[in-house]
Amino acid sequence: MDTVIDEKSAKKIEAVLEKFLDESGATYALLTDLGGNLLFKSGEEDIDGDTLAVLSAANYAATKEIATLINKENFSLLFHRGDNENIHFAKIAQDVLMIILFKPYLSLGLLRLKISDIQEELSDLLGP
Amino acid sequence: MAIVNLKEKTIQVKIVYCGPGRSGKTTNLEYIYNWLLKTQGQTTSKLTSINTKGDRTLFFDFFPINLGKIAGFELKIQLYTTPGQVKYESTRRLVLKGVDGVVFVADSLLSRQEANIESFQNLIDDLEYHQINLDDVILTFQWNKRDLDENMIPLTSVEDMEAQLNSTLKAQSFPSSAITGMNVLKTVRHLSKKTMEAVIEKTVSKL
Numbered sequence: 001m002d003t004v005i006d007e008k009s010a011k012k013i014e015a016v017l018e019k020f021l022d023e024s025g026a027t028y029a030l031l032t033d034l035g036g037n038l039l040f041k042s043g044e045e046d047i048d049g050d051t052l053a054v055l056s057a058a059n060y061a062a063t064k065e066i067a068t069l070i071n072k073e074n075f076s077l078l079f080h081r082g083d084n085e086n087i088h089f090a091k092i093a094q095d096v097l098m099i100i101l102f103k104p105y106l107s108l109g110l111l112r113l114k115i116s117d118i119q120e121e122l123s124d125l126l127g128p
Numbered sequence: 129m130a131i132v133n134l135k136e137k138t139i140q141v142k143i144v145y146c147g148p149g150r151s152g153k154t155t156n157l158e159y160i161y162n163w164l165l166k167t168q169g170q171t172t173s174k175l176t177s178i179n180t181k182g183d184r185t186l187f188f189d190f191f192p193i194n195l196g197k198i199a200g201f202e203l204k205i206q207l208y209t210t211p212g213q214v215k216y217e218s219t220r221r222l223v224l225k226g227v228d229g230v231v232f233v234a235d236s237l238l239s240r241q242e243a244n245i246e247s248f249q250n251l252i253d254d255l256e257y258h259q260i261n262l263d264d265v266i267l268t269f270q271w272n273k274r275d276l277d278e279n280m281i282p283l284t285s286v287e288d289m290e291a292q293l294n295s296t297l298k299a300q301s302f303p304s305s306a307i308t309g310m311n312v313l314k315t316v317r318h319l320s321k322k323t324m325e326a327v328i329e330k331t332v333s334k335l
Contacts, residue, residue, distance in 0.1 A: 002130040010135035035226025061222040
C-alpha cells in the first residue's frame with residue numbers, strides 16, 4: 001500500500017516538528033516509516049537524512065527482534081549517548097518512527113515528555 | 129511501499145537486490161555507485177554497508193539515487209541489497225519491508241543451481257511475511273557471473289536458468305557480470321523505470 005502525503009498535512013507536520021525543536025531545544029528531528037523511507041526532517045544540522053532514516057529503521061527493527069527473542073514486546077527506550085550528540089528513537093504512529101538528535105546537556109526525561117505531547121497530533125496527521 | 133509527497137513533489141521507491149550468498153548483489157550496487165561517482169561526481173549519499181568482519185553482508189548495503197523529474201515530481205530510488213546467506217533470515221526480512229521492486233541476482237555457477245532455487249523460495253516466503261505477493265512487486269532476474277564462461281568455468285546455461293526460475297513468471301531477465309558491469313546499469317534502469325511507472329499508475333495518475 002503506497003503512502004500519499006497531501007500538501008496540507010505535510011505543512012502541518014513540518015510546523016509541528018519546527019515547534020517541537022524550538023520548545024525542546026533538540027537539534028534535529030526526522031520522521032521515517034518502518035521501511036526506512038524518509039518522510040520529514042527538520043533542523044539545522046547538515047545530515048544525510050535518507051541514510052539516517054534507513055539506519056534508524058533498521059536499528060529499531062533489529063532491537064524489536066531482540067525484544068521478541070527474549071520474550072519482551074519491545075524496549076520502552078531506545079537511545080544512544082554520544083560525546084557531543086545524543087540520539088533518541090521513538091515509535092510515534094503505527095508505521096512511523098521519530099528520530100531526534102539533541103545535545104547531552106538537555107534532559108532526556110523532558111525530551112520524552114515533549115515527544116509524548118506531540119505524539120497524538122503527529123499520529124493523527126500521519127493517518128493510519 | 130512507495131512514498132508520494134505532494135508538497136515536496138517527490139516520489140520515493142524501494143528496490144532490493146536479492147539472491148543467494150556470493151551471487152553478486154553487493155558488487156552490483158558497488159558498480160552502480162562507482163559509475164555514478166565517476167560520471168556525475170559527488171553523489172547525494174555514500175554507499176552504506178553493514179558487513180561482517182569477513183566482508184559478507186550482515187544486514188544490507190544501501191544508497192539513494194535521484195533520477196530527475198517527471199511531470200513535476202522528483203523521482204528518488206532507494207537501492208538495497210539483502211544478506212544472501214540463509215542464516216540471516218531475520219535481517220533479510222527487515223530489508224524487504226515496503227519493497228516496490230526486486231532484482232533477483234542468480235549465480236550462474238553450475239554448482240549454485242540449488243542455492244538459487246532455495247534463495248528464490250526464501251524471497252517468496254519473506255515477502256509473504258510482509259503480506260506481499262510476488263505479483264505485487266516488479267521483478268527482474270539477473271543471470272550473473274556470465275564472464276566466467278571465458279575462463280572455462282562450468283556455468284548453468286541461460287536457458288536452464290530461465291527454466292528453473294522464470295518459466296512461469298516470464299519476468300524480464302538479463303545475463304550479466306556485476307564485476308565487469310555487463311548489463312548492471314541496464315538492469316537497474318529497466319527496473320527503476322518499470323517500478324516508477326507502476327507507482328505513478330497507482331498513485332499520482334489517480335489524483
